Amino acid sequence: MTEGQILLESFLQALAAGLLIGAIYGLMCVGLAMIFGIMRVINFAQGDFMMLGMYVAFFIFTGFGIQGVFGSYVGPYVAIFLMVPFLFAFGYAIHRLLITRVTGIRTVGMEGEGHYAQLVLTLGIALVLQNGGQILFGSQLVSIRTPLSSVAWELGPFWGDFVSVFLNKGRGIAAIFSVAVILGLWLLISRTRLGRSLRAAADNPEASTYVGIDVDRAYRTAFAIGTSITALAGGLLATNYPFHPFVGLEYVIVMYAGVVLGGIGSTIGAFWGGMAIGLVQQLSTLVIPMQLQNATIFVFFLLIVVLRPQGFFGRISERT
Amino acid sequence: MLKVESLSAGYSAVPVLNELSISVEAGEFVSIVGPNGAGKTTLFKTISGVVPAMSGRILWDGEDLLACPPWQRAHLGLAHVPEGRQVFPSLSVIENLELGAYPETGRREWERNIERIYAWMPVLKERRNQLAGTLSGGEQQMVAVGRGLASSPKLLMLDEPSMGLAPTIADFIFEKLMEIRKQSGLTILLVEQRVAEALQFADRGYVLETGRVVLEGTTKTLMSDDRVRQAYLGM
Amino acid sequence: MAYLKSLRPIFAFVAIYFGIALFIENQYYQLMITLVLVWAIFGLSWNMLSGYTGLISFGHAAFFGIGAYTTALGQIHFGLSPWVLLPIATAFGALAGLLVGIPTFRLRGHYFALSMLAYPLAMLYVFEWLGYQEVTLPLVRDHPALYMQFSDHRIYTLLALAMLVVVVMITRWVERTRFGISLISIKQNEAAAEAAGINTLAWKLKAIAVSGAIAGAAGAFYAVVLLVVTPVSVFGMLVSAQALTVAMFGGVGTVWGPIIGAAFLIPVGEILHAEFGTFIPGIQGVIYGLAIIIIIIVAPEGVFWKARDILANRRAARARREAADPAAMPCPEKSEPSPFPAAEADAAEEAVAEHTVSDEIVLDVRGVSKSFGGLKAVDNVSFEVRKGMILGIIGPNGAGKTTLFNLLNGFLKPDEGDVVVNGRSLVGRKPHVLAAAGVGRTFQVMRPFARMSVEENVRVGAFVRARNGEHADALAREAVEKAGLSEIAGRRASELTTKELRLMELARALAGQPQLLLLDETLAGLGHGEVGDVVAVVRRLVREGMTIVIIEHTMQAMVRLVDRFVVLDHGAVLTTGSPEEVTKDPKVIEAYLGKKWMAHAES
Structure with a gap:
């Protein structure tokens, strides 16, 4: 094997890994885009909603006989999808009880139109979830690993039997699920009455009221969908990576980077944004030390916001 | 059909509307005119529920409208076409119209309504897949009016449909409205700055100034009253 | 001195805190x-x-x-x-x-x-x-x-x-x-x-x-x-x-x-x-x-x-209770708008005569145009403003009035034309250059600091001229007095009425000591009685030598305030002239009342 072939192989391997993890990041970002993009609410606790989803899926998997009924191959995915309604309800309740107090009409006249309040409120929620998680779940690492995560498909070999790319089956299936969910969500948003009312509420809340849309409820629904989508992404991530109560912190920036990159207000753009983040993260490992992987994401994020704050897929420019 | 009784409303402690009363009967075309800042838009927003009422009543077919949440009022047959061409900019024209048909009645009569809307304003049919935010001012105004019509409303409330439009386009919009009214017999409540146009076709009119009705009556009486002119020009 | 006084509470805090710290033995605490x-x-x-x-x-x-x-x-x-x-x-x-x-x-x-x-x-x-x-x-x-x-x-x-x-x-x-x-x-x-x-x-x-x-x-x-x-x-x-x-x-x-x-x-x-x-x-x-x-x-x-x-509200409540004593309480300024204020007009007319307009041209606007996209927002507008005059710029919604102001104070750069201030061409210069040249303006949308007092709010506007904190205080006080707000100078902005807010906005512009003041819809949203009060302040300023250009939608209060009108419609000057001329001009009547008005009125 020549040096060039080694280089090519590691490049292709990083590319494949980036695409797979990027699909999950993309799903995560779409969840945040529903909240940040539609309602312009900075939700600091989005990563912790994801963490909660991971634990709920974990307990459904281990505690409700799912593992026994569906086995360890299918079981994790069943548990992850069963978790979604719980997180939907959780998001709905959080919005109803807390978020609604610092958004919309009540924020008129508040400092920074309530942004201060939103930031700090969600920071408080994040602290409660992280530390409450530590109390309830302990701080040791757990996972919903499937046996698939330790086997891989081999693509290739190409170029004279030397270069081949391995796709981890667990991550591959997670990526496929991510893309499928995105497609479903896209259909929901673009084709249904509900989706149309959500987009209308995001576009022009006042006119939405005039056509008979309950804007408060639309926002609440968007918040709940966003929460459960990100949680779903977390669950899929947990089939490959172990997690702990503070896992949310690691992904909050990934999510915001993806949403900004995709263009605020564009739900589908957020998916491509997350994909780009996954690729940058994996490809950067070719030239930058592993430990700096996350630092790379942050620097990349800074470059995006400073150079192209409207994102790459932004359709609606940020309203001032 | 609509009865506003000594209504006071506003954004802060200082009311914009002062004990204002108006009424609209089914089938009528009523115009509300008055200089800028008289409270015309605030009146509409209070009827729609976006601005809270401080005192007074709004009756809709004898029922208390203030008891309904704002979003529900569209479902009762009230269609508010707001001032300043408020469309849904990042949605297509057809999606804007579909949103107009959000209430039950609009959905039931969608086929018939869309046909009529396209017949009245063919340009909307041509542009149906274009994003509403990319249309010209006049076309956006037509989208807003079409959206109002798509709900099969009992009462169409139009807030300054001519605002910010070039005179010829404003005239065109007015002519369209008259045509629609003649064909559909729709009940219309219109707010306008341009008195002559607003009163020309109306059955009755109100002159508003600093949040109260200073003059009301048939179009004829209003147009021959010197005080209208005075309200606008100050002398 | 005021600075040191403002530090007194913190020194007290430090002393008490250290006093407590002295008695704590436990290392952890x-x-x-x-x-x-x-x-x-x-x-x-x-x-x-x-x-x-x-x-x-x-x-x-x-x-x-x-x-x-x-x-x-x-x-x-x-x-x-x-x-x-x-x-x-x-x-x-x-x-x-x-x-x-x-x-x-x-x-x-x-x-x-x-x-x-x-x-x-x-x-x-x-x-x-x-x-x-x-x-x-x-x-x-x-x-x-x-x-x-x-x-x-x-x-x-x-x-x-x-x-x-x-x-x-x-x-x-x-x-x-x-x-x-x-x-x-x-x-x-x-x-x-x-x-x-x-x-x-x-x-x-x-x-x-x-x-x-x-x-x-x-x-x-x-x-x-x-x-x-x-x-x-x-x-x-x-x-x-x-x-x-x-x-x-x-x-x-x-x-x-x-x-x-x-x-x-x-x-x-x-x-x-x-x-x-x-x-x-x-x-x-x-x-x-x-x-x-x-x-x-x-x-x-x-x-x-x-x-x-909470403290402020309690204090205000106590003040209200004390004020409830009828003898002590002045009648609250409830605007009692009669639809067509006749009495006010008389007083107003004599006031107009009081100020004199000199020949000196303070502001000369020559052929200014501005387009956004294909739309001509301001189209070849010319007029001149003489020292000591009140010029009213009126026109229906969307006539280009605010855009014109933005061109005059440097927010926007005109595509064509010239803006001459005191003989100096300042077209296209940055806003702060125009501010320094003596062009002050108010904004249509008021954004006061709700918790700061009137005087503190006004102080912000003194920035352009103030050499130091004390100078700023002095300028602010003077401006507050000119706007007739001295009595409520210490009141929080959140407690003000719309009229008082407008006057505060005016005072803020005055604190920068302008020669020429551009007022953007200062009378909008006011009741009749209130309009009279604000108009009185504007008149007083003019008597003291100020030159004013005021934008307004409505002509009502304006006809008795201004010396001359510039009527805009669709970005262009429709006509100019004295209030009497302008209100009788068929073109103006058409712009305001609709083109069919004349036909109807005559029939």
């Missing part, structure tokens, strides 16, 4: 009482940037961490004493502030907040990668005091108190000078601040440098007190959150906010951790989080402001 001060200083650093400019920073841990690591690594690698390293860390903090500010100030709102988050987190990973997972400051056996190491912990408390006093003094000084005025006006309305001649980027950079310096010093001291530095403990998200939380909990935009926040939150968290930490790990975080949630719901702008509001 001694540490805690010092840490309260460290986090208060850090909160003040955050407040310096975010509290005054309104740009929320999530990344203050970057500066804090740099300060902490500078001290730790400086002592380990170079054997330097923290006495030397503390100033170095402060300088590094300031430098880091500038380096972060230069790219990041291109952003606003959400974007700014989020990007700030990325800096400390990136540094966290970099320091981990560099192998500084846990850095311990070496203990010095000989001359420990030279290395800021004391066996008596109360000395640390004393040092922290000294730092706090310095930081409070800096903050107070900033608040009182043009530095603070600039930052506050940026928070209020960045465009308007720029228009008033404020170089907003320069002031924001100064703010972040000072803020970074304070945070660097706080971080350095933190390292000295705890002797151990880890990336998570100084760069972690919770560190940034701490700055923001203590400030927001206590109150944003005041020196007391971070102090109150730290004094309450830090002990609560630490005590909970000490009591329950071993068997319920994380209880501290949960309670902390709940406290934040509750405070945001109950007092979203912080304890300090809530308490002040």
